[in-house]
Amino acid sequence: MIERLPTPWGLVRLGVAPDHPNLKTVSRAFERIALRPGFRFFGNVEVGRDVTQDDLSRLYDAVVYAVGAQTDRRLGIPGEDLRGSWAATELVAWYNGHPDFQELEFDLSVERAVVVGNGNVALDVARMLALTREELAPTDTTDAAIEAIAESGIREIVVLGRRGPVQAAWTSTELQEMGELAGADLVVDPAELELDAVSETELAAASNIVQRNFELLRGFAEREPTGKPRVVRLRFRVSPVALLGEEDVEAVELVHNTLEPDGAGSVRAVATDERETTPAGIVFRSVGYHGVPLSGVPFDPKRGTIPNAGGRVLDAHGEPIPGLYAAGWIKRGPTGVIGTNKKDATETVDRLLEDARAGRLPARAGDATFDEVLAERGIEAVMYAGWESIDVRERGRGEPHGRPRIKLCTWDELLGAARG
Ligand SMILES: Cc1cc2nc3c(=O)[nH]c(=O)nc-3n(C[C@H](O)[C@H](O)[C@H](O)COP(=O)(O)OP(=O)(O)OC[C@H]3O[C@@H](n4cnc5c(N)ncnc54)[C@H](O)[C@@H]3O)c2cc1C
Numbered sequence: 469m470i471e472r473l474p475t476p477w478g479l480v481r482l483g484v485a486p487d488h489p490n491l492k493t494v495s496r497a498f499e500r501i502a503l504r505p506g507f508r509f510f511g512n513v514e515v516g517r518d519v520t521q522d523d524l525s526r527l528y529d530a531v532v533y534a535v536g537a538q539t540d541r542r543l544g545i546p547g548e549d550l551r552g553s554w555a556a557t558e559l560v561a562w563y564n565g566h567p568d569f570q571e572l573e574f575d576l577s578v579e580r581a582v583v584v585g586n587g588n589v590a591l592d593v594a595r596m597l598a599l600t601r602e603e604l605a606p607t608d609t610t611d612a613a614i615e616a617i618a619e620s621g622i623r624e625i626v627v628l629g630r631r632g633p634v635q636a637a638w639t640s641t642e643l644q645e646m647g648e649l650a651g652a653d654l655v656v657d658p659a660e661l662e663l664d665a666v667s668e669t670e671l672a673a674a675s676n677i678v679q680r681n682f683e684l685l686r687g688f689a690e691r692e693p694t695g696k697p698r699v700v701r702l703r704f705r706v707s708p709v710a711l712l713g714e715e716d717v718e719a720v721e722l723v724h725n726t727l728e729p730d731g732a733g734s735v736r737a738v739a740t741d742e743r744e745t746t747p748a749g750i751v752f753r754s755v756g757y758h759g760v761p762l763s764g765v766p767f768d769p770k771r772g773t774i775p776n777a778g779g780r781v782l783d784a785h786g787e788p789i790p791g792l793y794a795a796g797w798i799k800r801g802p803t804g805v806i807g808t809n810k811k812d813a814t815e816t817v818d819r820l821l822e823d824a825r826a827g828r829l830p831a832r833a834g835d836a837t838f839d840e841v842l843a844e845r846g847i848e849a850v851m852y853a854g855w856e857s858i859d860v861r862e863r864g865r866g867e868p869h870g871r872p873r874i875k876l877c878t879w880d881e882l883l884g885a886a887r888g
C-alpha cells in the first residue's frame with residue numbers, strides 16, 4: 469500500500485467527522501489486514517511525484533489505484549474567490565488534522581455561515597460548526613479547531629438545497645442528529661416542505677431513508693426554537709447565484725428554484741425570477757468531490773474517474789490495460805459510504821485474481837525492489853512500524869484527556885514520530 473501521507477486510512481482518518489468515532493473503528497479491520505504477511509505500507513510516498521505508474525508496472529504484477537477524489541467541485545458563480553468562500557473539503561481536512569491544511573485561517577467570528585449542498589458532507593460541516601466545547605472535547609478534532617469552533621461568533625448556519633426535501637442526499641441517522649444538538653436549534657420552514665406533484669410521486673416510491681428523512685423534516689418544521697445559542701436552518705429550492713462583497717464574502721445572492729421533471733423519475737432545479745440576499749460572512753460549498761488525474765493512468769476529466777470495467781482500467785479504445793485496476797471513489801465517483809467501497813473493492817480484486825489465474829498479468833521488467841527504487845531516490849518512506857509509532861504517540865496524548873487520540877498534524881511532527 470503506497471500512500472502520500474505518513475498515515476494510512478484515507479478519509480476514515482481525515483474525512484469522517486471526529487464526533488462520529490464509531491465510524492472510524494473500521495480502521496481495526498484495516499489493522500488486521502496490515503498485520504498479515506505479504507502486506508507492506510509505504511507512507512510518505514506520492515505516486516506521480518516520487519514514483520510513477522511506469523515504475524510501478526516495472527516493479528509489480530498489478531497496480532490498483534484507490535486514490536479517492538482529491539479535490540472539490542466548484543459552483544462556478546461570481547464571487548467564489550472572495551475571502552471567506554471555502555470548499556467544505558478544506559474545513560473538513562482542517563478540523564481532522566490533515567497536515568496540508570493546518571495553515572488555513574477560517575474567520576469564524578462572523579455571525580452567519582452558509583453551507584451549499586444537501587449531502588452528508590454538508591451536514592457534517594453544519595454540525596461541526598454548531599458543536600459546543602463539551603461536545604467537541606471528547607473527540608479527536610484538532611485543538612485549534614475545537615478552540616475556534618467553541619469560541620466562534622457564528623449564530624446561524626444555513627444549509628442550502630437546490631432541489632427539495634425529497635431529493636436531499638442525506639442519510640436519516642445524520643439528519644436526525646441535527647435535531648439533537650446541545651447548542652443549536654434546528655429550523656425548517658414548513659412552506660419549503662410543500663411538494664410538487666413529481667416529488668409527491670417520488671416520495672411515495674422512495675427508499676425508507678428518503679421517507680424517514682421527510683418524516684423527520686416534518687417533525688423539525690413543527691418545532692419552536694428553544695433559545696439555544698445557535699440555529700441551523702435547512703433551506704430548500706434555493707441556489708446561490710453570486711457571493712457578494714468587496715474582498716470578503718458579505719452576503720449570498722440566492723435564486724428560488726422551481727422543480728421540473730428530469731425525464732428520469734426525479735426533478736431538476738430550474739431558476740425562477742425570485743431572488744433574495746442573505747447576509748453571510750463565510751460560505752462552504754459542499755457540492756461534491758472530484759478525482760484528479762495521475763500521469764500515465766487513463767482519466768475521464770468529466771466524471772473525475774479512471775475509466776474502468778468492473779475495476780479493470782480501460783485504455784482510450786475501451787480495452788483493459790493488463791495489470792492496471794481501480795477501486796473506490798476514483799473508480800466510480802465520489803459517492804458512497806465506507807461499506808460501499810468494500811463491495812466495490814471486492815469486485816476489483818475478483819477481476820485481478822481472474823486475470824492472474826488466466827495468465828493475463830504482464831511480466832515484470834527487471835528485478836529491482838520498490839525499497840531499492842525509493843532508496844536510490846532518497847525517499848524516506850514511513851513503513852507500518854512508523855505509522856504504529858505515530859499511532860501510539862497520538863493515543864498516548866489523548867488518553868489522559870479521555871480522547872481517542874490527539875493527532876499530530878504537521879509533516880514535521882508526523883515524520884518525527886514515525887522515525888521514533
Ligand atoms: C467529509 C467526509 C465524511 C465522510 N464521512 C463518512 C462517514 O461518516 N461514514 C461513511 O461510511 N462514509 C463517510 N464518507 C465516505 C467515505 O469516506 C468514502 O466512501 C471513502 O473514504 C472513499 O474511499 P477511497 O479509498 O476511494 O478514498 P480515500 O478515503 O480518499 O483514500 C484515498 C487515499 O489515497 C491517497 N492518495 C491520493 N493520491 C495519492 C497519490 N498520488 N499517491 C499516493 N497516495 C495518494 C490519499 O492521501 C488517501 O489516503 C465521508 C466522506 C467525506 C468526504
Ligand SMILES: NC(=O)c1ccc[n+]([C@@H]2O[C@H](COP(=O)([O-])OP(=O)(O)OC[C@H]3O[C@@H](n4cnc5c(N)ncnc54)[C@H](OP(=O)(O)O)[C@@H]3O)[C@@H](O)[C@H]2O)c1
Nearest residue numbers: 585586587588589590630631637754755756802803804805
Ligand atoms: N455520515 C456518513 O455516512 C457520511 C458523511 C459524509 C459523507 N458521506 C458520503 O460521502 C459521499 C459524498 O458526500 P457529499 O455530501 O460530498 O456528496 P453528495 O451526497 O453527492 O451530495 C452533494 C450535494 O451537492 C448538491 N449539489 C451539487 N451541485 C450543486 C450545485 N451546483 N449547487 C447546489 N447544490 C449542488 C447535490 O444536489 P443535487 O442532488 O441536486 O445534485 C447534493 O445535494 C456521499 O455518498 C455521502 O453519503 C457519508
